[in-house]
Amino acid sequence: VGKEVKNHFYLLENQINVDEILNKIINLDYLDIKSNFDVSLFYLKVPELKEILREYKLKLSGNKPELIERIKTNIDENAIKLPQVYVPTSKGNKIIGETEYILHFYNSPIISLGSAHKMAKEVLNIDDKIEYIYFYLLQQNQKSNNSDHRTANIINSLVLYYKKTNKDKDVIRKYTNYATYLSVTQGIHSAAFLYSSEENIIDRLFIYFNYHLEYYENMLFIDNVSRRLFKNLFYEDIKSFEDTDKNFCDEICELLFAQIYNNRNITLNNLPTINYVLEKIKKENEIRMTKYDF
Template identity: 25%
Template sequence: MSIFDFFHKANNKKTTNIENKYEEISFNIKTEAIVDDSVDKIYSTKLDGLLIGEIILLDWCNHQLKSIAPPGYFAFTYGINYNNSIEKLFSKKLIRIGSPSESLSTLKAPELKEILRAHDLKISGKKIDLISRIQSNIEEDDYSDSIKESFVITNLGKSILDKYELLVWAHKNGSKDYVVTPASVLPYISSRKNFEKIALKISSDEFIKNIRLNNFPMAQVNLMYQSQLYKKMNDYPTALTNTLLGLLFEFIGSNNTNGHDHVYFFKNSIFVNNYKSELVDFQKRLNLTNDAILSEMSTVYDAYEKNLPAIKLFENKQEVLDALNVILNGTTENFKEITEFWFNRIPEKYKI
C-alpha cells in the first residue's frame, strides 16, 4: 500500500489495514542476560547460540585490529560485554587471528607503500593493488614485523553472517528514529524478501501511526528514511514523492507531538538546506525542470490536503508552491522572508 493509498482511504473514512507482504516468522528462541538493564530485552535473544549483538560484533571484527577499542554501541545498544563476546566467538571457532597476509588490509596505503618500497617494487595503484603486489611478490616473514594482529572470520563465521545477513544490514542501514533496527527486523529473519522492502514495511507502519497522532516531525523522519530506501532500489520517482511530502511536513512548521491541543511553533523552525540538495539530485537523475518539480508538489498537496492540520504556517497550496519555487530559484534570504511572514501571522498563543 502506498502513502497515497492510505490517505485516500482515510479521506473516505474506511478502515485502513496495512497489507502485510512480508511473512512474520515464528521460531523458537533462547535468551541470555545482557549487561545493561536499559537495553531492549529483545537483544537477549540467542540465535545459534549467539546474542544479536554478537552477530553484529562478528561482522564488525572481520579484518579489525585486535588492539582497536570497540564502538560503544556494543554495550549501550546491544548490551554485550566486548571481551566476553570476543572470547565466545573464538571458542565457537567463528573468528581467528589472521595471518600477516590476511592482515594487510588493516594497514593504510602509505604503510603498504613502505613495504613495497623496501623491496624495490612499484608503489602506484589503489590500496587493493598494493596489497595484491605484496602478497604476490614478498614472503610473509619479510613483512610480518610491520603487521599487528587482527581478527578474521572463519568459514563457519561466514555461514552465520550469511544466515543472519538481515540483522547486520539493519544495523548498518537502520533509521535514525530507531524504528528500523536489528530488533525490529528479527521477525523477518527467515524471509527471502528484499531487505529494503522489509525496512519500508516497518517504517511505513510507523509513519501511519505518527500521522494518526499528528506527530508530523517524526512522520517526516520516516518519509526521508523511506526516500533513501527507494533510492537504493533505484525507484527515484517514488523517492521524489516521499521527499516532497516530507518538505510539505516541514512547511507545516509545527513541533507538536501530542495532537492539536498542544501545537506550538518557534521562529526559524523550518530547515530546508538538505531538501535543496536532494531536489537538485532528483532533477539531474530524472531530468526534471523546476516546473516539473512544482507540478509534482501540486499533486502531492492535492493527495494529502484533507489530512493537513488546521493549525499550520502556510494557508493554501499556492503558498506552498511559492515557497518551493523560492527554494529552487531564490536565495536563503528570500526563503527566510517567506517563513518569517508565515510565522508572524500565527496566533501568539502557539508561539514559543
C-alpha cells in the same frame, strides 16, 4: 586480531565482554580468523605496505590498491608476516545481512535500538527490515495523530536510507516531497502564531525547504525538470499519501522556486491559498484566546 574495540560507550554501558563474544561466535562458526594477502593487506597502512616493498626492493609509488597489487604480484605470501583478521563465514554473512538494522538504528533519534530489535524479530520473510521498521513507525505515528514534525523526521530518515541503498528515484522523490509538504505545512501553522509581518513569514517558510534544497536544485538545474512538471509530480506524490488541495501544493512549489531562484519579490498576495490558511489559523487562535480571556 589484537586491535579489538573494547571501550566503546555502548559496549561499556551494556557490560559486553568482547573477548567472550568473539570466542563464542568463532566456536559457533559465524566468524573465522585468517591471515593471507586477500584479507590482511587491506588492513595495513600505506607506510606499512611501503616497508614491505622496500624490503624487497620494489617500487614504492602509487596509491594503496596499487601497492597491495604489487605485493601480491611480486612477493610470496608465506614470506612475510601478515596480520590476523576476523572474517565472517557464510553463516556469519547471513546474520550480518539479517541484522543490518542494528547499526542503522543505533543512536537513532526516532526509535531505540531495543524497540527496533523487537520489531525486526517479530517479522518473517521480510527482505528489508530497515524499511519495514520505518513503515511501522509511520503507521503508528499516523494512528496516534502525532505531529507532522515527527512524521517528517521519520520520512527524512527513510529518504536518507533510500539514497544510500540506491532506491528507485521515483520512490525517493515521492517521500522527499511528502516530507517537505509536512514540514512546510507545520511551518505555516507556526508562522501564523509567531510572526506578524509578511516578510518574516515568507523568510520563515523558506527555512522549511532547507533540508532537501540541494535535492530540488538538482531536479531543476541538472535533471531539467520543468516547473509545470515539478508541480504536477509534487501534487500527485502528496495525493498518494493524503487528501490535499492542488492550489495549496502549487503554492508550496512556488515558495520553493522563489527560494531557489532568489525571487525576493514574492509576497503572500502571490500565495492566496497559503495566505487563507494563515488567516484562518490566526482567527481560530484569536477565538480560542478570547474564550479563555478572564
